Every structure is written in structure tokens, then in C-alpha cells.
Amino acid sequence: xxxxxxxxxxxxxxxxxxxxxxxxxxxxIHGHSYIVxxxxxxxxxxxxxxxxxxxxxxxxxxxxxKSLDHRVLIPVNxxxxxxxxxxxxxxxxxxxxxxxxxxxxxxxxxxxxxATTAESLSVYITESIxxxxxxxEFLNYIEVQVNEGIGQGASYRYYFNE
Numbered sequence: 001x002x003x004x005x006x007x008x009x010x011x012x013x014x015x016x017x018x019x020x021x022x023x024x025x026x027x028x029i030h031g032h033s034y035i036v037x038x039x040x041x042x043x044x045x046x047x048x049x050x051x052x053x054x055x056x057x058x059x060x061x062x063x064x065x066k067s068l069d070h071r072v073l074i075p076v077n078x079x080x081x082x083x084x085x086x087x088x089x090x091x092x093x094x095x096x097x098x099x100x101x102x103x104x105x106x107x108x109x110x111x112x113x114x115a116t117t118a119e120s121l122s123v124y125i126t127e128s129i130x131x132x133x134x135x136x137e138f139l140n141y142i143e144v145q146v147n148e149g150i151g152q153g154a155s156y157r158y159y160f161n162e
Contacts, residue, residue: 001044003051005058007035007147012061014069016109018116021080021095029072035147036065036125037155042139052139060132064125071109073116083110118154122146126156136160 007013015033020026038061042051074093076083084100085092091110092102113120126144133139139160147153 001051002039002041003054003057004040005038005054005061007037007145008150010058012036012038012058012065014065016068016071016073018073019095020115020117021075021078032148034065034068034121035150035153036061037145037147037153038129039143039145040139041141042160045138046135052133052135057129057133060129061125063132064128068109070107072103072107073121074108074110075113075116075120076110077112077114079114118146118148118152119156122154122156126158130158130160 005012013033013035015031017029017031019029038057040052040057044051074083074091075081080096081093082097083091083093087105089105090102091105091108092100094100111120111124113124122144125146126142129142129144130136133142141157141159143155143157145153145155
């Protein structure tokens with residue numbers, strides 16, 4: 001059985017700035033209002049016969065969205081980005097060996113990904129949810145779609161039993 005969380009209707013969203021380093025038009029800092037949809041497939045189980053408790057899944061996903069909301073997303077695993085200085089107050093980084101940025105630390109999220117594309121964000125959010133789910137034994141997969149706008153997004157499916 002599958003259960004779904006529709007990000008528009010369940011308020012699973014965040015607004016953030018990012019850049020797709022080296023891309024002709026998306027290489028400049030710009031922003032999106034992201035919407036996150038979640039689908040989980042598994043066996044019904046437990047006292048209530050849930051695949052997964054909606055409340056728990058929404059809370060986990062909202063927590064992740066909140067951590068990204070109103071921040072600049074920085075892909076620290078990008079080969080084209082180098083963090084040159086970081087302390088509690090600020091972060092400095094260089095892109096493509098020539099563009100230098102300095103931002104307040106509170107405005108930045110350093111993500112362990114190579115690019116802040118919808119594709120990479122869907123993997124990051126999926127894996128972050130998986131880490132926080134306690135009871136996984138009856139789950140087959142979780143799929144997270146990260147939409148950069150209505151009708152435009154990328155999804156990643158994580159299989160629990162592989």
C-alpha cells in the first residue's frame with residue numbers, strides 16, 4: 001500500500017536561494033519556492049494498521065524543510081566550489097576559482113551534495129528522512145519529489161530492502 005503527502009496541501013515547502021555552478025543562466029544566485037511531495041510504500045502494520053504515521057512523516061519532512069527555509073544552499077561537494085573561510089559568524093567561498101562570496105553563517109546551509117539541483121536536493125531530503133524514520137522494517141520504498149515550481153521537479157526513490 002502507498003501513502004502520499006502532497007506538499008502543497010500539507011505545507012511541505014521552503015524558499016531558498018542557490019546557484020547551479022557553471023550553468024549559463026542558473027549559475028547566478030537565484031531562488032525558488034520549493035514544494036516537497038513524499039510517497040511511502042509498505043505493509044500495513046501495528047496497532048492502527050498504518051504504513052507509516054502521517055503525523056510523524058510530516059513532522060520529519062517539515063523539520064528538514066525548515067532547516068533549508070530562507071537560506072542560501074551551498075553544495076560543498078562541488079568540484080567547482082571551495083570554502084575558503086568559516087567561523088561562527090561568516091562563511092567565505094570561491095566558485096569557479098574566480099567568484100568570491102562572503103555571507104553570514106546564519107543565512108547559509110552547507111549541503112553534502114555536488115549541486116543544488118532539484119535532483120540532488122531530492123536525494124538529500126530523501127536520505128535525511130530515511131535517517132529519522134524509526135520503524136523501517138515494513139517499508140518498501142520512500143520517494144521524495146522536490147518541485148522548483150508547480151509542474152517542475154525531480155524525484156528520488158530509496159528502497160529499504162536492497
